[in-house]
Amino acid sequence: MESSLSVRNLRKVYxxxxxxxxxxVDGVSFDVSAGECFGLLGPNGAGKSTTMKCVTGFFEPTEGLVEIEGxxxxxxxxxxxxxxxxCSQxxxxxxxxxxxxxxVQFASFFGIGRREAESRSRELLERFQLSSKAGELVEALSGGMRRRLQVARAxxxxxxxxxxxxPTTGLDPEARRTLWEILAEQRRSGLAILxxxxxxxxxxxxxxxxxxxHRGRIIDCDTPEKLIAREIGRGPVDEEIRPGVKIHRPPNLEDVYLKLTGARLE
Amino acid sequence: MNFYRSVWTVWLRHYSVFRKNIVYGMVTTFVEPILYLGSFGFGLGAVIGNIEAGGEQVSYRAFVLAGLIGQTLLFTSFFDGAYGGFIRMYYQKIFQAISVTPVTLSEVLWGELLWCSSRGLLSASVILLIGGVLGDFSWWGCVVALPVIFLASVLFASVGMLVAAGSRTIESISYPQYLVIFPMFLFCGVYFPLSQLPEWGQAIAAVLPLTALLSVVRTLLLGFQFEWWALPLLVAWTIPFIPLARNAMRRRVVA
Known part of the structure; x- marks a missing residue:
């Protein structure tokens, strides 16, 4: 299957x-297919945002190739x-x-005519539960609504x-879950998500x-389940959550990250 | 979307905002020059009467009215390029948002420059209209002056964008505003003939773009003596400032 997004040997030197x-970013390569959600996971300064900006063409990569739909x-x-x-950070x-x-204004930057833009905007605002705020200025929206609007606009x-x-940095848990549901729906409709x-x-x-x-390089890549099983195993992990308080919990991606990098995610 | 349509789309975005805030736009564009005209043109003009400038005897009102064209477009183009540009780039992040659409950052910046220049042209056109209606300006001169006024608007908008690109905070725009723009407005002959300045002052003023603009405008509108160097000087100022402003803004946005 041909990738919707293909990134090959991407390198960015400031x-x-x-x-x-x-x-x-140092030699990053990956593909994202239609209907797939591909995640870049890493701490601040790992190279995630730079990779994203190279993918959108906002940054010119020092080396490498990015193709969208070929x-x-x-x-x-x-x-x-x-x-x-x-949808930027x-x-x-x-x-x-x-x-x-x-x-409607944003649609004009894609050469979409006014009538079509209005129709699409109404449809998207409905789907993102923002129709009741259609006539409001952005300042009147909550953080979660602003984020939903940014995704709708995109x-x-x-x-x-x-x-x-x-996309969910700074959002409360409820707003975060609402956005997750929206993104899952978009993925099911065939959108490739990075x-x-x-x-x-x-x-x-x-x-x-x-x-x-980590430090501009992809150090491992797979499904979350396979990454966890491969690097940590399937059994519970012991963790001291407070001094003297230990719990057993299922392993997660943070354990994988810690093992692979020795660093702690924020 | 070809280049021209993309630039036009950006221009239209700014125009839509202007139209939505039309009362604010009209007040900031038109009220200031009209107040200056009332005070200096009609008030001081009645006291002074006629003056000799540019090899002609003209009313002080007509002299100031032509000068107000330069002042108005200097302030409008510069302020929109500097403060408006800074707000759109830094606070609203509009340039960043548009430049991941089929409209490229280069086109966004052309649209920005064109919009700031258009605002300068619009505000200066009001003075032209007033001068024409009062009978102080020749109508044909008003028409011929428009492209020159637009050229100067592009220059001052470019200077504004350059300042916006180089300013860490919006407050720091005040430095070039008070140290460059205001002195230029006060000493380039808006309110008095340059011959009133000491020779060294005349020498400095003679190389500044507002002086060149006012020379061309007064030649066209009031029949002042033609000064051959004025238009080439204005062009010479404008040509380097366009790429300077665009490159500086590009670096700032992409940084």
């Missing part, structure tokens, strides 16, 4: 006059991005517009690939495959 060159993002950014939806909602107007062009950079996170539970709940990224 150069500056004052500092030594910093290798943020289209080279660097050579043909306009064509490639017609198939791409992006930062809140980049347009505070000058109402919820509905910014959906889908206005009906992309084949959705890039989500730490997701970066540092939340273990999020990666285990959403991702078909997870790549553990």
């Amino acid at each position: 150069r500056s006059k004052r500092h030594e060159p910093l290798v943020a 289209i080279d993002v660097q050579r043909e950014p306009k064509r490639a991005r017609q198939h791409l939806g992006v 930062d809140d980049s909602l347009d505070t000058d517009f109402t919820v509905f107007d910014q959906m 889908l206005v062009n009906r992309p084949r690939v959705l890039v989500l950079d730490e 997701l970066s996170t540092h939340y273990m539970e999020e990666a285990e709940r959403l991702c078909d495959r997870v790549a553990i990224i």
